[in-house]
Amino acid sequence: MAAKTIISRPIYGTLSPQPGKHHLFLADAEGALAIVDMAKTAPPGFFDGAEIVFIPGTDGKHVAVLEALKPAQFHVAPSFASLLPRLKQTLTNAHMGLRLYLAGTEGLIGQAMQVALEAGIDHTSMQTEHRGSLARRMQCVHCKGITENVTTQPATCAHCGLLLLVRDHYSRRLAAFQGVCINAEDRSEIPPVEEAFP
Amino acid sequence: MSTGTTKLDVVVSDVVPVNDLVTRFHFRRRDGELLPTFSGGAHVVVEMRDGDLTRLNPYSLMGSPLDTREYTISVRRDDVGRGGSLFMHRSVKPGLEMVVSYPVNLFSLDLRAKKHLMLAGGIGITPFMAQTAQLAGAGGNFELHYTCRTASLGTYADVLQERYGRRIRLYHDDLEERIELDRLLTSQPLGTHLYVCGPAGMINWVRARAAELGWPPETVHYEHFAAPQPGLPFDVTLAVSGKTIRVGEQQSLLEAIEAAGVDPPYLCRGGVCGQCETNVISYDGEFIHNDHWLSEEDHRSGCKIMPCVSRFEGKSLVLER
Numbered sequence: 001m002a003a004k005t006i007i008s009r010p011i012y013g014t015l016s017p018q019p020g021k022h023h024l025f026l027a028d029a030e031g032a033l034a035i036v037d038m039a040k041t042a043p044p045g046f047f048d049g050a051e052i053v054f055i056p057g058t059d060g061k062h063v064a065v066l067e068a069l070k071p072a073q074f075h076v077a078p079s080f081a082s083l084l085p086r087l088k089q090t091l092t093n094a095h096m097g098l099r100l101y102l103a104g105t106e107g108l109i110g111q112a113m114q115v116a117l118e119a120g121i122d123h124t125s126m127q128t129e130h131r132g133s134l135a136r137r138m139q140c141v142h143c144k145g146i147t148e149n150v151t152t153q154p155a156t157c158a159h160c161g162l163l164l165l166v167r168d169h170y171s172r173r174l175a176a177f178q179g180v181c182i183n184a185e186d187r188s189e190i191p192p193v194e195e196a197f198p
Numbered sequence: 199m200s201t202g203t204t205k206l207d208v209v210v211s212d213v214v215p216v217n218d219l220v221t222r223f224h225f226r227r228r229d230g231e232l233l234p235t236f237s238g239g240a241h242v243v244v245e246m247r248d249g250d251l252t253r254l255n256p257y258s259l260m261g262s263p264l265d266t267r268e269y270t271i272s273v274r275r276d277d278v279g280r281g282g283s284l285f286m287h288r289s290v291k292p293g294l295e296m297v298v299s300y301p302v303n304l305f306s307l308d309l310r311a312k313k314h315l316m317l318a319g320g321i322g323i324t325p326f327m328a329q330t331a332q333l334a335g336a337g338g339n340f341e342l343h344y345t346c347r348t349a350s351l352g353t354y355a356d357v358l359q360e361r362y363g364r365r366i367r368l369y370h371d372d373l374e375e376r377i378e379l380d381r382l383l384t385s386q387p388l389g390t391h392l393y394v395c396g397p398a399g400m401i402n403w404v405r406a407r408a409a410e411l412g413w414p415p416e417t418v419h420y421e422h423f424a425a426p427q428p429g430l431p432f433d434v435t436l437a438v439s440g441k442t443i444r445v446g447e448q449q450s451l452l453e454a455i456e457a458a459g460v461d462p463p464y465l466c467r468g469g470v471c472g473q474c475e476t477n478v479i480s481y482d483g484e485f486i487h488n489d490h491w492l493s494e495e496d497h498r499s500g501c502k503i504m505p506c507v508s509r510f511e512g513k514s515l516v517l518e519r
Binding site (some may be wrong): 018019020021024073091092094095096097098099119121122125126 | 246283311312383384385386388389390392397410411412413414416418
């Protein structure tokens with residue numbers, strides 16, 4: 001669980017079954033286990049109206065445990081970018097009563113939330129649970145490039161190469177933490193790099 | 199001074215009977231200036247000076263928020279109420295100088311919504327008059343389902359249909375026309391917000407069905423002003439100000455506290471906003487809770503009361519006022 005620092009730092013909860021007949025789950029890697037844990041308290045027949053979209057981690061684990069929940073639809077995707085058209089299509093055709101559950105890394109939760117916000121779901125209406133890596137999606141405030149899976153502090157921008165302080169300042173609109181140049185006065189000054197978001 | 203109770207000196211510019219039960223009142227500023235801006239769903243508290251008695255009742259503003267030359271309210275006559283609506287119907291004539299509060303909105307549109315689904319029952323139509331005007335002016339997407347007893351009591355149904363055509367659906371109780379609520383609630387596009395105003399039974403029904411069908415609470419908005427009910431007179435001790443007062447049959451507890459010269463905070467005077475929430479120090483008797491603010495647990499605890507709409511029957515009541 002990520003620590004609360006400043007007000008824009010997202011706080012995640014624990015998935016819990018919501019009322020309604022249609023449930024859409026999006027998870028990556030260990031996020032699958034949040035769904036499995038939630039399923040223990042779900043009423044009978046809950047997954048009859050559920051769709052699970054899952055992006056396995058590099059270890060490829062947890063596909064079978066999700067399948068075992070027998071959701072009405074189960075879809076395994078190689079990456080978030082690859083499932084985006086499908087997600088947008090689902091949300092476009094959806095009606096009020098669809099509940100959204102996001103579980104896994106912050107990058108997955110943030111990007112799925114960004115799409116759902118555009119579809120008109122209030123961020124407080126979504127269930128979220130952080131599991132697995134603390135890796136961050138970061139936007140360089142200088143060149144605006146996004147760097148995925150940032151685990152170090154400071155981190156190098158994958159676009160312009162500046163060394164950036166990864167802030168807790170988070171943008172829901174961009175689904176990214178803000179990275180600000182850490183040595184703007186003297187570029188030769190290189191602070192020690194730590195593995196801050198394993 | 200109470201929050202949100204800055205006053206406006208107005209004059210009644212027109213009184214228009216709408217049907218057997220409803221009359222519309224128009225107010226303009228006495229100094230001829232424009233009135234403060236408001237948004238659809240806002241209400242004002244109207245001061246009624248009826249002899250020695252002053253009543254303060256909330257009414258939704260029903261004019262277009264785009265026009266602040268005048269405020270308009272519609273008042274449904276309640277023959278068994280405390281007399282506020284009867285006073286409006288019988289004694290308020292064009293030219294009468296009155297005082298109303300600044301507008302306050304506890305039922306505003308969520309303008310992030312992709313669509314606004316509105317459900318009105320009876321005189322609950324009034325906030326939607328302003329909201330639809332606001333949305334139509336901005337090209338907003340809305341649909342209004344309006345249940346009324348009979349066509350002749352369908353206040354403003356004709357006006358709304360003329361303005362908005364197929365976006366307005368009418369249901370008449372006498373023709374056994376019923377809103378197909380579940381079908382309506384399950385067929386709305388994602389991003390729809392729901393607004394309900396009408397009798398308490400209707401609001402409870404709609405909220406319960408929406409929750410059951412998976413509508414997140416953030417997307418369901420409702421407003422029901424409880425009119426203060428008359429009841430048996432009772433005595434109250436105000437511990438902070440050291441006064442003992444009697445609440446009359448036709449008086450609300452809040453009005454009695456004010457009449458004793460104590461000025462508690464208030465905003466809606468209809469059991470909705472929570473401003474006048476008051477702690478109970480001790481009591482011997484039964485509370486008659488009529489508000490929509492306190493939880494059931496609060497009601498059972500005997501520790502809190504909303505003096506704008508709730509009453510008491512029993513031997514003694516001591517409040518922290």
